[in-house]
Amino acid sequence: MPEPTVNPIERKPFESAVTDVMQGASRWEVKVHDHGLVALVDVMPRLVANGQTADAAVVQAARVSYGQGTKKINEDRGLIRYLLRHRHTTPFEMIEFKFHVVMPIFIARQWIRHRTANVNEYSARYSVVPDRFYVPSADAVRKQSETNRQGGDAPVDAATAEDFLKYLDHCQTQYAEYERLLERGVSRELARIGLPVNVYTEWYWKCDLHNVLRFLSLRMDEHAQLEIRDYAYAMFALIQPIVPVTAEAFMDYDLGGEHLTRLEIEALRSKQPLASENKREQAEWETKKARMGL
Numbered sequence: 001m002p003e004p005t006v007n008p009i010e011r012k013p014f015e016s017a018v019t020d021v022m023q024g025a026s027r028w029e030v031k032v033h034d035h036g037l038v039a040l041v042d043v044m045p046r047l048v049a050n051g052q053t054a055d056a057a058v059v060q061a062a063r064v065s066y067g068q069g070t071k072k073i074n075e076d077r078g079l080i081r082y083l084l085r086h087r088h089t090t091p092f093e094m095i096e097f098k099f100h101v102v103m104p105i106f107i108a109r110q111w112i113r114h115r116t117a118n119v120n121e122y123s124a125r126y127s128v129v130p131d132r133f134y135v136p137s138a139d140a141v142r143k144q145s146e147t148n149r150q151g152g153d154a155p156v157d158a159a160t161a162e163d164f165l166k167y168l169d170h171c172q173t174q175y176a177e178y179e180r181l182l183e184r185g186v187s188r189e190l191a192r193i194g195l196p197v198n199v200y201t202e203w204y205w206k207c208d209l210h211n212v213l214r215f216l217s218l219r220m221d222e223h224a225q226l227e228i229r230d231y232a233y234a235m236f237a238l239i240q241p242i243v244p245v246t247a248e249a250f251m252d253y254d255l256g257g258e259h260l261t262r263l264e265i266e267a268l269r270s271k272q273p274l275a276s277e278n279k280r281e282q283a284e285w286e287t288k289k290a291r292m293g294l
């Protein structure tokens with residue numbers, strides 16, 4: 001039986017001088033709320049040819065599939081914008097970002113639903129939960145929306161905001177009880193279960209650009225809860241200088257765009273009301289029309 005052979009490694013030098021896309025920093029950090037943050041801790045590709053951004057990795061991958069065909073789309077920016085418009089997504093998977101995120105558990109629960117990332121979270125079985133609770137500012141205490149059962153709306157009046165913030169004061173009492181029970185010998189894995197969901201957790205979250213954009217599309221959207229939107233905007237601010245061309249295309253074609261249903265296109269074409277009895281669908285159409293200035 002012949003043995004498998006491994007040929008010698010050929011190491012090819014970079015063809016030109018290179019730049020670190022994070023400009024030599026080990027971490028770029030954006031603070032969020034009272035104790036939260038999103039920090040970019042690594043990127044692939046980390047090194048790019050001088051004068052380029054990490055967008056170059058998208059172009060490099062796309063040219064494998066399109067080859068000479070890319071001559072028709074003769075510049076990198078045009079190619080990236082074409083790929084994003086036409087949902088040719090795999091070239092965007094060639095870029096990866098690793099983030100360190102500190103956020104309250106109620107945000108982490110929404111975040112973890114994005115299954116295409118690699119996650120490693122702080123263990124509250126292994127370590128004591130730090131005394132950090134999310135408390136919104138008074139003007140971020142929102143009324144229940146009347147049109148969106150899942151959403152908040154305008155701020156509540158000052159007295160109600162004060163009442164709400166008093167309700168959150170109980171976190172401190174609960175944390176004191178948590179510490180007391182740890183001292184009495186209760187295991188960390190059990191003592192933690194009495195802590196509220198505004199307590200902070202943290203994790204490392206690694207995700208490719210395609211799925212980061214998917215996350216941002218859903219979580220920068222106005223339908224997402226305000227608190228996770230703040231994190232999504234922080235994440236966008238961190239990746240924008242690394243992949244400026246992709247970020248611009250994302251704003252143009254995804255977040256800043258508008259998806260129309262067949263019924264909506266028909267209503268536009270015929271200048272008739274939307275052919276649907278569904279009140280929610282009609283309200284959504286009105287919102288879209290207003291946004292488009294119609």
Ligand SMILES: Cc1cc2nc3c(=O)[nH]c(=O)nc-3n(C[C@H](O)[C@H](O)[C@H](O)COP(=O)(O)OP(=O)(O)OC[C@H]3O[C@@H](n4cnc5c(N)ncnc54)[C@H](O)[C@@H]3O)c2cc1C
Nearest residue numbers: 110113114115116117150211214215218219221223224225
């Ligand atoms: C405004 C808003 C409100 C929401 N409300 C609720 C709610 O009330 N209740 C609730 O439970 N969730 C809710 N969610 C979560 C939502 O349903 C999604 O789970 C979340 O947004 C992640 O989206 P995703 O599945 O596209 O992302 P990802 O998990 O990142 O998936 C990306 C893509 O990969 C595919 N994929 C990933 N894993 C698999 C797999 N194992 N098998 C097949 N395909 C896979 C997905 O289908 C998707 O196309 C809400 C989300 C938003 C933005």
